[in-house]
Amino acid sequence: MRAALAIIFGLCVPLALAPFHFWPLMFIGVGGFFWLSFQASTTKEAAWFGWLYGVGYFTLGVSWIYGSMQTVDTPVWLSLVLTGGFCLLMALFHLFQMWFFQRFLRALPLALLLVSPLWWVINEWIREWFLTGMPWLLAGYAFTDLAIGQLAAVVGIYGLSLMLALSSAWLLKSLLHWARHRTVRSFSYAGVALGFLALLFLLGIAKPASSWTQELRTLKTAAVQSNVDQRTKWSSAQQTPTLNFYGTSIGAMTDIDLVLWPEAAMTRRPEQIPYFMSQIQNIGEQRDQAIITGVLLLKDGRFYNSMKGYGTASGEYLKQHLVPFGEYVPLEKYLRGLIAFFDLPMSTMYPAPTAQSPIPFTLAEQPYFAAPVICYEAAYPDLVRNLAKDADLITVVSNDAWFGDSLGPHQHLQITQMRAIENGRSVLRATQNGVSALIDANGTIVKRSEQFVEAEVIGELTLRSGLTPFQRLPAATPVYLCILVLAGLWVFARRAASESAIEQ
Incomplete structure (x- = not known):
């Protein structure tokens, strides 16, 4: 019994x-x-x-x-x-x-x-x-x-x-x-x-959590969800449709202040698609629009799961806490090649070699900062705290397509809500196939997408400054x-x- x-x-x-x-x-x-x-x-x-x-x-x-x-x-x-x-x-x-x-x-x-x-x-x-x-x-x-x-x-x-x-x-x-x-x-x-x-x-x-921080301004945001199937995401045949999707999406967002694309939104590195990325940069500058995307970067022969700013956003963020087996393979020389699961397309990543900082962006010539968080990192309260205390907004990108129609994406969203409360900051969350969401500083989901559909989750979020008591100590x-x-x-x-x- x-x-x-x-x-x-x-x-x-x-x-x-x-x-x-x-x-x-x-x-x-x-x-x-x-x-x-x-x-x-x-x-x-x-x-x-x-x-x-x-x-x-x-x-x-x-x-x-x-x-x-x-x-x-x-x-x-x-x-x-x-x-x-x-x-x-x-x-x-x-x-x-x-x-x-x-x-x-x-x-x-x-x-x-x-x-x-x-x-x-x-x-x-x-x-x-x-x-x-x-x-x-x-x-x-x-x-x-x-x-x-x-x-x-x-x-x-x-x-x-x-x-x-x-x-x-x-x-x-x-x-x-x-x-x-x-x-x-x-x-x-x-x-x-x-x-x-x-x-x-x-x-x-x-x-409530928002009472500990101060409102700066409200901005119109968009979390874009491409709904590309994980089995085909990394295939050569999917590259052009992916670029067309994001190109069409950004083309129609003329009145959005901050656009967020999901983790590894484009599976090609920026230097492999220079014309496309230059167009994105030009669109953002002309509209006074910040665009932040998940992207793969190659530095000194090492691959990094990253976020990068375009338009009025600048700089980059390298993921600090990697997912075992998903982004690197423990005991690689023994496990690599045994089964397909140990040879995932992004399983050769490296963690950031140094501590990372928020991504800066400007609106109406005023500087602001976004705390960049990639996927699994949202589960680590201290990692998010260190980024968010110097930022006005938290931006989370993820690729929950790995988990299909399971508990994982919903648990991950709930975890992200808690990070919003702890830090008294709004969260803009973009995922590949759901759940993408706008979350206010009290952890309330303002707007969200359904799963397994293309979506643009558009709405207003408030930039905030100041520290919650949680942010002052580990x-x-x-x-x-x-x-x-x-x-x-x-x-x-x-x-x-x-x-x-x-x-x-």
Whole structure:
């Protein structure tokens, strides 16, 4: 029964996020994990429960990996094996989390009400950087479309995860106390949790993310979606139709201030299509129009996934955090050539050799800056924070065509909404086949495209300046505080145990 519940509780987490948005399930998913932590009587049992929880968590949550393999026609059986293997390996994170809790933390004071939530957030952070990182399916994203989500402008995604984990622990304590004692006191724990959430809700209403930054001006923007199939995007036959699409699109946008094209919009490098790019530059200059596009660049014999400005926009941005297997192949000399998935068209990229800066653009001779973010980078709060704090707008380009009709594009959009809230900045997001969107500084989707259609998402966004509290400190600041408190509890418990031993 407990083994089955471990899988079910793990499934609750992705079901609480996009595209399902059953956000109350996040309290069940996180609270269920805490309950299992105390149901385990040995470290071996804790490891088993944690692993099963992770299996449910990742098997549904990152099922889009199967779709990406099918995009390059990997055999179904092999796609299932590789996707399943990846999910089983990712489940080791939760195995470690529950095992470590059982071995070192369970005996600490306030083990359920405080230690468990602190340890949950620390483990989310570990997933951000360990083995290049996989900061996906974080608990705090369940608050994205709720008033509580506005507090990300102060505490970031990890702060929201801590709030949710604390609430889940206190609600669980109420249920456990009622099951054992069935007294009025049992409701006091739930009252604390619900009162805490109500307070956070009111704070989010009173102080939305946009209130931390200042409005500069409103501009008319367009996110262009080409809907080129991933199987044909890189073929020679597709090159001319792609250029014709973007040429026709920009030709009709006479009254747009800022145009954004998706990741690697044109699969030819700028020097390979000089006439086309010079025409784009001339159009932008004549209209006082900024055009930013995803593009491949070749520098010193190395390929970079990049963004580049044309018209009244200038400069370039080289992607800093690459996608394993999608843009580079770990253990390349062993894996390259084994299957088509290890030979993807963009899997020979290099990360930016130095820290990157926002892309400048002008409107009516006034200078502004766009924070450029490419695809997977949107999942890294500190990377976006470092760019956005010196920018007036966030521009995100992506190629979610890899993931087909799966959960991936919807989860990615929700993650991007959270980056808008944290930084108090509007987001212009252009993808190859959806979902392209205009997002305001409170993370609200102003306008969006459908998937698998050609689209031009046109609307107004506001440029903003100033810093949110989140932008003033590292994104992991709540995590560092969790580590300090947890360490303090551990030292206190050790000292108390030593004093007790001496007295005896």
